[in-house]
Each structure stands twice: as structure tokens, then as C-alpha cells.
Amino acid sequence: MAATPPTVLVVGASGFVGGHALRHLCSLGWKVVGTRMRGKDGGLRAFDIVRDRLADRVDEIMGEAGRPTHVVNCAAMAQPDRCFLERELSYQINVVGTIRLIEDAFAIGARPICMTSGFAYDGVSGYYADDEPHAPINEYGRHKAEVEEYCAAHHPDTLHYRLDKVIGDDPAEYQMFTEWYQWHLQGKPVVCIANQLFSPTNVRDVARAIQAGCERGLTGVYNIANPEYFTREELARQFFRLLGLQARIVCRTQEELKFIDLRPEKTYLDSTKFQKDADFRFTSVRETIRTFIERLKQDPARAGEK
Numbered sequence: 001m002a003a004t005p006p007t008v009l010v011v012g013a014s015g016f017v018g019g020h021a022l023r024h025l026c027s028l029g030w031k032v033v034g035t036r037m038r039g040k041d042g043g044l045r046a047f048d049i050v051r052d053r054l055a056d057r058v059d060e061i062m063g064e065a066g067r068p069t070h071v072v073n074c075a076a077m078a079q080p081d082r083c084f085l086e087r088e089l090s091y092q093i094n095v096v097g098t099i100r101l102i103e104d105a106f107a108i109g110a111r112p113i114c115m116t117s118g119f120a121y122d123g124v125s126g127y128y129a130d131d132e133p134h135a136p137i138n139e140y141g142r143h144k145a146e147v148e149e150y151c152a153a154h155h156p157d158t159l160h161y162r163l164d165k166v167i168g169d170d171p172a173e174y175q176m177f178t179e180w181y182q183w184h185l186q187g188k189p190v191v192c193i194a195n196q197l198f199s200p201t202n203v204r205d206v207a208r209a210i211q212a213g214c215e216r217g218l219t220g221v222y223n224i225a226n227p228e229y230f231t232r233e234e235l236a237r238q239f240f241r242l243l244g245l246q247a248r249i250v251c252r253t254q255e256e257l258k259f260i261d262l263r264p265e266k267t268y269l270d271s272t273k274f275q276k277d278a279d280f281r282f283t284s285v286r287e288t289i290r291t292f293i294e295r296l297k298q299d300p301a302r303a304g305e306k
């Protein structure tokens with residue numbers, strides 16, 4: 001007899017990663033419910049990770065789907081400068097609310113899957129292993145490191161996916177390639193942060209990795225990152241080369257860009273453990289850009305629509 005498919009709650013399903021996770025898991029025929037912070041847009045339930053307790057609201061949120069077997073947390077304040085400027089709130093969302101959600105997930109008998117970040121490192125050496133000791137240099141990175149460390153000590157069965165730069169292939173969706181393409185159309189230069197070296201990872205791979213994590217019962221910390229790595233400038237060059245466009249690409253230091261909190265420079269990650277344990281192949285940057293171009297050709301007017 002076939003195993004019963006998982007029932008999944010995706011918290012933060014109005015965001016980039018959470019939205020893709022929700023749509024992908026739904027496409028498998030799994031029972032999936034998504035939340036956003038406010039309102040009920042697009043069938044998503046309202047759930048504020050700071051104010052609400054999953055343990056109190058799970059039945060009302062899940063409705064007919066029934067109790068979740070997995071709780072995927074994609075909710076976060078993920079903008080480093082905002083985390084610094086709104087320290088109290090960002091800590092409540094990224095650390096206090098996240099840990100409480102993880103504990104509530106275990107309390108209701110579900111497995112939590114959380115997103116963490118390569119910003120848990122200082123970005124000096126790069127090519128971080130799954131179990132490398134943390135060394136964050138900004139507020140956002142400190143939040144991610146604190147949650148990982150808390151779970152390692154108290155809830156080692158939590159699954160943490162450590163992401164680096166997540167990219168998309170849909171020109172209708174607001175994401176880095178769409179932004180670059182629009183800057184170019186508007187005659188603006190494509191401004192890149194100098195010296196950043198990252199693993200651009202297709203958001204659909206992150207969604208497939210979440211599927212694999214549920215199916216295989218993975219636990220602990222996994223780097224979820226395309227094994228290719230690029231500087232931001234080189235990625236922009238390859239993007240416009242494959243598009244056949246001559247774009248003006250300029251590099252600026254963090255000081256010139258007037259960032260409020262520091263960005264680690266080399267955040268690329270070694271995802272060998274995940275590739276082996278989940279028998280997983282990541283989408284190459286070339287494949288992602290080609291899909292972007294195909295979709296753009298099919299419907300050029302939709303660029304940046306969502």
C-alpha cells in the first residue's frame with residue numbers, strides 16, 4: 001500500500017521561498033496550507049509568528065487538511081538593514097517567534113523545517129560546510145546562528161536548510177534577474193555589490209529540497225546551494241550575455257552603497273552532503289537563465305508583474 005503523503009503547513013507562504021514551496025508541494029497532490037502575516041490573500045491564512053501560537057491555532061489554520069506532519073517555516077525579516085534598524089521586532093520574528101514555532105511544531109507532533117542563511121558566517125573564507133562553526137557579522141546573521149545553535153542544543157531533530165542567494169527563473173516574479181532586466185530596460189546601470197561570491201540557487205530547487213526533506217525525514221543542518229559559485233558582477237555578465245544584451249554593469253563597495261549593516265562577502269556553500277543524502281541535482285545557473293529567457297519570449301509584457 002502506498003504511504004500517505006505528508007500534510008504540510010508553510011508559514012510565510014506569501015514570500016519568495018514560501019510561495020514556491022507552497023505551489024510545488026500542492027502540485028504533488030499533498031495537502032498543503034500556507035500562511036502570511038496579514039490578511040487572507042490568495043487563500044493564505046493569517047498567522048503572525050510573533051503574536052500567534054501554532055499550538056493554539058493549528059486546527060483552525062489547517063481546517064479540513066487536518067494536522068500537519070511537517071511545518072515549513074519560511075517566515076522571517078530577511079532584509080539585513082531592516083533587521084539592524086528594527087532590532088527588537090526582527091529579533092522577535094527571526095529568533096523568539098521562530099524558536100516558539102519550532103517548539104509548537106514538535107508539540108503538535110509535526111516535524112519543523114526552517115530556513116537559515118549563509119549570512120551565519122563572516123564571509124571571509126567562503127565554501128562553508130554544513131557543520132562549520134558560525135561567525136556572523138550582522139544582525140540578521142546573528143539571528144540565524146542563534147536559532148541553529150539553540151536547535152542543535154535542544155531540538156536536534158529540526159531540519160535546517162541553509163540557503164545562499166536564491167534566484168528565480170520567472171520574469172513575472174519580482175526577483176534579482178527581473179530587477180536587473182528592468183534596470184537595463186530603463187537605461188539604468190546594473191549595480192553590483194563588489195567582491196560578493198555566492199551560490200545562486202534556483203528557488204524551485206529549494207522547493208524540491210523541501211519535498212525531499214519531508215519524504216526522507218532528514219534532520220540537522222543542510223546547505224541547500226547550487227555547487228556553482230559566481231561573483232555578483234560575473235553573474236550579471238553571464239545573464240546579459242545569454243540574453244544577448246549589452247548592459248552597463250558597475251560594481252560598488254558596501255561603503256559606496258551605504259549599507260547600514262555589513263554583508264559577508266563570500267557566502268558560497270558546500271552542499272555535497274545534501275546532494276548525496278537526497279540524491280539531488282541542482283539546476284545550473286545557465287539552465288535558470290535559459291528558462292528566464294524562454295518565459296520572457298513567451299510573454300515579454302509580464303516582466304516584473306508579480
Ligand SMILES: NC(=O)c1ccc[n+]([C@@H]2O[C@H](COP(=O)([O-])OP(=O)(O)OC[C@H]3O[C@@H](n4cnc5c(N)ncnc54)[C@H](OP(=O)(O)O)[C@@H]3O)[C@@H](O)[C@H]2O)c1
Pocket residue numbers: 011012013014015016017018035036037038047048049050073074075076077078093115116117118163164165166167
Ligand atoms: N531569498 C534568499 O535569497 C534567501 C537567502 C538565504 C536565506 N533565506 C531565508 O529563507 C527564508 C525565506 O526568505 P524569502 O526570501 O522567501 O523572504 P520574503 O520573500 O521576505 O518572505 C518573508 C515571509 O515572511 C512572512 N513574515 C514576515 N514577518 C512575519 C511575521 N511576523 N509572522 C508571520 N510571517 C511573517 C512574510 O509575510 P507577509 O508577506 O505577510 O509580510 C512573508 O511571507 C527566510 O528565513 C530567509 O532568511 C532567503
